[in-house]
Amino acid sequence: MARKTVVPFGPQHPVLPEPIHIDLVMEDEKVLEAVPNIGFIHRGLEGLADKRDFNELLYVVERTCGICSFGHGNGYVQAVEKIMDVEIPDRAKFLRTIWAEIARMHSHLLWLGLQADQFGFESLFYEIWRIREKVLDLLELTTGGRLIFSVNKIGGVIKDIGDDKMKAILTNMSSIEKDMRVVQKTFMGDYSVQSRTKGIGVLTKDQIHELGAVGPVARASGISRDMRKLGYDGYGMIDFEPITSVFGDCFARIDVRLREVFQSIDIIRQAIDKIPQGELSVNVKGNPNGEALVRIEQPRGEAIYYVHSNGTKFIDRYRNRTPTFANLPALCEMLKGANYADVGMMVVTIDPCISCTER
Amino acid sequence: MAEVIEAANEIVEVDRDRLLETAILMKHQGRRLVQAQTTWYKKSETYECLYTFTDDDTYDTTTYKVILTKDQSVPSITSIYPYANFYESEMTELYGVKIEMIDGDYHDKLYRIKAVHPFGPEEGEK
Amino acid sequence: MARIMRFASTMLANLFKPPVTTKYPAEPIDFPEGSRGHIEIEIDKCISCSLCALNCPAGAIKVDRVKGTWEINRMDCVQCGYCTIKCPKKCLHMMPGYTEPEKEKKFDLFQRDPAVMEAERKKKAEAAAKAAAAKKSLAAKKAAEAAAKAAESPAAAKSEPTKAEQKPADQA
Numbered sequence: 001m002a003r004k005t006v007v008p009f010g011p012q013h014p015v016l017p018e019p020i021h022i023d024l025v026m027e028d029e030k031v032l033e034a035v036p037n038i039g040f041i042h043r044g045l046e047g048l049a050d051k052r053d054f055n056e057l058l059y060v061v062e063r064t065c066g067i068c069s070f071g072h073g074n075g076y077v078q079a080v081e082k083i084m085d086v087e088i089p090d091r092a093k094f095l096r097t098i099w100a101e102i103a104r105m106h107s108h109l110l111w112l113g114l115q116a117d118q119f120g121f122e123s124l125f126y127e128i129w130r131i132r133e134k135v136l137d138l139l140e141l142t143t144g145g146r147l148i149f150s151v152n153k154i155g156g157v158i159k160d161i162g163d164d165k166m167k168a169i170l171t172n173m174s175s176i177e178k179d180m181r182v183v184q185k186t187f188m189g190d191y192s193v194q195s196r197t198k199g200i201g202v203l204t205k206d207q208i209h210e211l212g213a214v215g216p217v218a219r220a221s222g223i224s225r226d227m228r229k230l231g232y233d234g235y236g237m238i239d240f241e242p243i244t245s246v247f248g249d250c251f252a253r254i255d256v257r258l259r260e261v262f263q264s265i266d267i268i269r270q271a272i273d274k275i276p277q278g279e280l281s282v283n284v285k286g287n288p289n290g291e292a293l294v295r296i297e298q299p300r301g302e303a304i305y306y307v308h309s310n311g312t313k314f315i316d317r318y319r320n321r322t323p324t325f326a327n328l329p330a331l332c333e334m335l336k337g338a339n340y341a342d343v344g345m346m347v348v349t350i351d352p353c354i355s356c357t358e359r
Numbered sequence: 360m361a362e363v364i365e366a367a368n369e370i371v372e373v374d375r376d377r378l379l380e381t382a383i384l385m386k387h388q389g390r391r392l393v394q395a396q397t398t399w400y401k402k403s404e405t406y407e408c409l410y411t412f413t414d415d416d417t418y419d420t421t422t423y424k425v426i427l428t429k430d431q432s433v434p435s436i437t438s439i440y441p442y443a444n445f446y447e448s449e450m451t452e453l454y455g456v457k458i459e460m461i462d463g464d465y466h467d468k469l470y471r472i473k474a475v476h477p478f479g480p481e482e483g484e485k
Numbered sequence: 486m487a488r489i490m491r492f493a494s495t496m497l498a499n500l501f502k503p504p505v506t507t508k509y510p511a512e513p514i515d516f517p518e519g520s521r522g523h524i525e526i527e528i529d530k531c532i533s534c535s536l537c538a539l540n541c542p543a544g545a546i547k548v549d550r551v552k553g554t555w556e557i558n559r560m561d562c563v564q565c566g567y568c569t570i571k572c573p574k575k576c577l578h579m580m581p582g583y584t585e586p587e588k589e590k591k592f593d594l595f596q597r598d599p600a601v602m603e604a605e606r607k608k609k610a611e612a613a614a615k616a617a618a619a620k621k622s623l624a625a626k627k628a629a630e631a632a633a634k635a636a637e638s639p640a641a642a643k644s645e646p647t648k649a650e651q652k653p654a655d656q657a
Contacts, residue, residue: 021471039470047478056542059565123496130505137517144521144579150565158570159519186492209415212391212442225415231363293368293411293422295393304394304411310402321394329442358470 002028007340011040015118015344018354024335024343031343034335036328042358049318054080054288054309057318059150064320065356066147067110070103071298072320072356073152075305078232080154082292083309086284090234092156094275097234098169099142099149101264101271105176106135107299108257108264111351112183115254118348119196124186131179138172141165156281166272173265184258197250201334201346204248213330215301215323217350220256221248227297238270250349257351287311298323300351322356366418370409373423375433378410381423382436385412392436393420395446397454399479406456408433429480432457445469455479516581521564523584526555528595530576532605537568537577553597560590 005026011019019040025033048060062073074096081088109132116124136146142161143149151159161169187193203213208221218225219242226242228235243259245252289311296303301323308317327350334346373381385392393411400407406427413420425433435458437444448465450456455476467475507514516522533555535548545561546568548554562584569577584591 037469037471039472042470042472044477052542056540056567059542059563059567062565063563121492123499124492127492127495133505140520141517144519144566145564148564150521150567153570182495186495190492209389209391210441212393212440223415227418229364230366230418236363291370293370293409293420295368295413295420302393306396306409308398308407316400317398319396319398321396325445326394328445 004032009343009347013344015114015348016352017114018352020347020352020354020357022335022343022347024340026340029340031335031338031340034332036332038354038358040358041355045359046318046320050314050316053313054315055154057315058152058154061318061320062148062150062152064359065353067107067353068103068298068300068303068322068356069148070099070152071296071303072305073150074100074233075294075296075298075303075320076307076318077152077154078296079292079294079305079307080288080309080315082294083288083290083307084154084284084286086155086282088156088282089279090276091160091278092280094234094237094271095157095159095161095280096152097238097271098161098268098275099139099151100233101267102135102139102142102169103149104299105261105264106132106139107351108261109135111257111299111348112187112254112261115348116187118344119193121190121193124183127179128183131176131183134172134176138169141168153281155284156279158281160280166275169268170272173268177262177265180258180261184262187254187258193254194251197254197345200250200342201338201349202247202249203330203334207333208248208330211330211333212326213301214326215298215351216253216256216260217301217327217330219244220252222246225302227295227302230295232294232296234271234274235267237274238267240267240270250345253349287313288315300324300353300356301326320356320359322353322359324350324353324357327352328357364418366420368420368422370422370424373425375425375427375431378423378425379434379436379439382410382439385421386439388414390414392440392443392446395436395443395450397450397456399454401480404429404480406431406454408450408456410436427456430457432459434459435461437462452476453478455481518581519579520581521566521579522582523559523564523580524557524562524568525578525580526557526595527576527578528555528597529601530574531555531595531597532574533597534573536571536573540567540571542567553599553602555595555597557593558590559584559593560587 007024007026009022009024010016011021021037023035024031045060045064049057052060058073058076061076062069064072109128113125113128113132116128139149140146142165143151143159151157203221205222208218208223222244224242224244229242240263243256243263245255288309291308294305303323304321306317306319307315309315331347331350335343338346390412393413395408395410397406397408408425408427409422411420411422427433433456435447437447441462444461447458447461448469451458452467452470453476533548533550533553535550538546538548542565543561543563545558547556566579569579
C-alpha cells in the first residue's frame with residue numbers, strides 16, 4: 001500500500017488555457033480521486049441582469065466568453081423572444097445558423113490546435129491555427145468582430161450578409177475543407193497521436209447517462225443527442241445527423257470534433273443554398289413579462305438559458321448553465337484510475353471553457 | 360426535408376415536500392438532470408429553485424419549480440442524482456439556500472471567491 | 486493504418502512556402518469593411534441628447550448637455566456598437582482600427598461648436614417663446630369664447646371670465 005498524496009493541478013498549468021483547479025489524490029502514479037475547484041474568474045455576470053436593461057444585457061451576455069460568444073447571445077435572445085412571443089423572419093434565422101456554424105468551426109479548430117499542442121505536436125498545432133485564421137477573417141468580414149460579433153438583437157439580426165460575402169464564405173469553405181482533410185488524415189492516422197489517445201479516458205454510454213455529460217463528450221460515447229435537432233434557428237430546415245462514435249475515449253472525442261467541422265461546412269453550404277430573401281428583423285415593442293427556458297447546442301454541448309422577467313425594463317434573473325459545468329462530473333469520473341501523465345490530456349478533451357463555467 | 364423534434368418544454372410548480380418524490384419518478388423514467396438553479400427574489404422575498412429534467416430520446420423537458428422562504432430548507436437530490444452536488448453546491452455558495460444532506464458537499468469551497476452568498480439575501484465575507 | 490511521420494509531407498512543403506503571417510508593424514493591416522474597431526463621432530451633427538451615454542452597456546460615454554461635450558473612455562468601450570444603433574441623428578460610426586494599448590486609460594473629448602450651440606439655444610428660446618405666445622393666444626381665444634357665452638347666458642357671467650383671465654397670468 002503506497003502512501004496517498006494530494007497533487008494540485010492548475011489553475012496555472014501548461015496544458016490549461018484557462019484556470020481550473022483540481023486536487024488529485026494520488027497513489028504512486030495513479031489518480032484515485034479528483035476534486036475540482038472553480039471560481040478564479042467568477043465575475044458575477046448573472047448578477048448584472050437587474051442593473052442593465054434587457055437590450056443592453058445582450059452585450060454583457062455575449063462577453064461571458066470569447067469563444068462561445070455567439071452561442072450565448074443567441075440563447076439569450078431566443079429566451080427573450082420566446083417570452084415576448086416574437087417570430088423572427090426566416091432570413092434572420094438562416095443568418096444566425098450560418099454564424100453559429102462558423103463560430104462552431106472556430107471553436108473546434110481552436111480546441112483541435114490546443115489538443116495537438118497538448119501532446120506535443122507543435123507543427124500540427126500551427127497548421128490548425130493557420131486554418132482557424134481564415135475562419136476568423138470570415139467572421140470579421142461578415143460581422144465586424146473576430147471573436148465577439150454582436151450581430152443579434154431581440155427580434156432578428158442587425159447585419160446582412162450580401163451575395164459577394166456569401167460567395168467569399170463558400171470559396172473559403174472549400175479551401176478550409178481541403179486543408180482539414182490533411183489535418184484529419186494526420187490526426188486519424190498518425191502513430192504517435194493514436195498511442196497517446198487511444199483507450200485513454202474511456203467513458204461508456206451508461207456512465208455518460210449516469211453522469212449527465214453533454215455535447216461531443218456524450219456523442220463520442222455513442223449517445224446521439226444534439227440540441228440542434230430541436231429545430232431552433234434555421235436548423236429545422238437543414239438536413240444533418242448528429243455525429244457519434246462508439247469508443248468513448250480521447251481518440252473518439254477528437255474524431256467527433258473533427259467530423260463536426262466537416263458537418264459545419266456542410267450545414268453552412270446548405271444554409272447559403274436555402275437562405276430566402278426578406279426582412280432582417282421585426283419590430284419588438286414593450287418589455288418581456290414571464291419566464292422561459294431555452295436549450296441550444298453550443299460547440300461544447302447543450303447550454304441552458306433561463307430568463308425570468310417582470311414586465312419592466314430590467315429582467316429579474318438570467319441564468320446560463322454552460323456545457324463545461326455539466327461535463328465536470330464526467331471529468332472527475334474519467335480521471336479516476338488514470339495515469340498522472342494523462343491527466344492533462346483528459347482535462348483538455350472535455351474542452352474546458354472556464355470563463356463560461358464561472359460566469 | 361429534415362425532421363424536427365417537437366419537444367415539450369414546460370415549467371411546473373411543486374411543493375418542496377414532493378421534490379424527492381418527483382426526482383425519484385424522473386430517475387425511474389430514465390431522465391437526466393439538466394440543471395438545478397436558484398434565485399433570490401428581493402420583491403417577494405422568496406427563493407425559487409428550478410430543477411430541469413429531460414428525456415434524451417424525445418427531448419421532452421420538464422422544469423420543476425420549488426418556492427421557499429428565506430428560512431426554509433430543501434432536501435438534496437444527490438442521493439438520486441449524484442452529480443447534482445455541483446449544482447447544489449453552487450446554489451448554497453452563491454445564493455445561500457439551505458440544502459439538507461448534500462452527498463459530496465463542498466462546504467462553500469467549490470467557488471474560490473472572497474464573498475459568501477454574493478447573490479443571496481445577506482452578503483458576507485469568508 | 487497507423488503510420489509514422491504522416492505529417493512529414495506538409496512540413497516539408499511548408500519549408501518552401503512563404504510565411505502566412507504578415508510583418509505587422511511594417512505592413513499595414515487590411516481591415517475588411519465594417520470591422521468594429523473604435524467609435525467615431527461627427528460632433529457637428531450631435532444634439533447632446535445623451536441617449537448613447539444612457540444606453541452604453543459599459544458606461545464608457547459621458548455627455549455634458551450644458552457644456553456641449555461628448556467624452557469617451559477608449560479603454561472601457563467594448564465595441565458593441567449599441568450607441569450607433571441608438572443615436573437619433575446617426576452621427577456615431579463604428580470605424581476600423583483598434584484602440585492601441587497604453588499605460589493609462591485614454592479619454593477622448595469632443596467639444597461642440599459654441600456658435601452652433603448658441604444658435605440652438607436661441608432657437609430653443611424662440612420656440613419656447615412661440616409656444617408661450619401660442620398658449621396665450623389660445624387662452625385669450627377661450628376667454629373671448631367664454632365672454633361670448635357669458636353674454637348669451639347672464640347667469641354664468643360672473644365666474645367664467647375671471648378664470649379665463651387668470652390662466653395666462655399663471656403661465657407667464
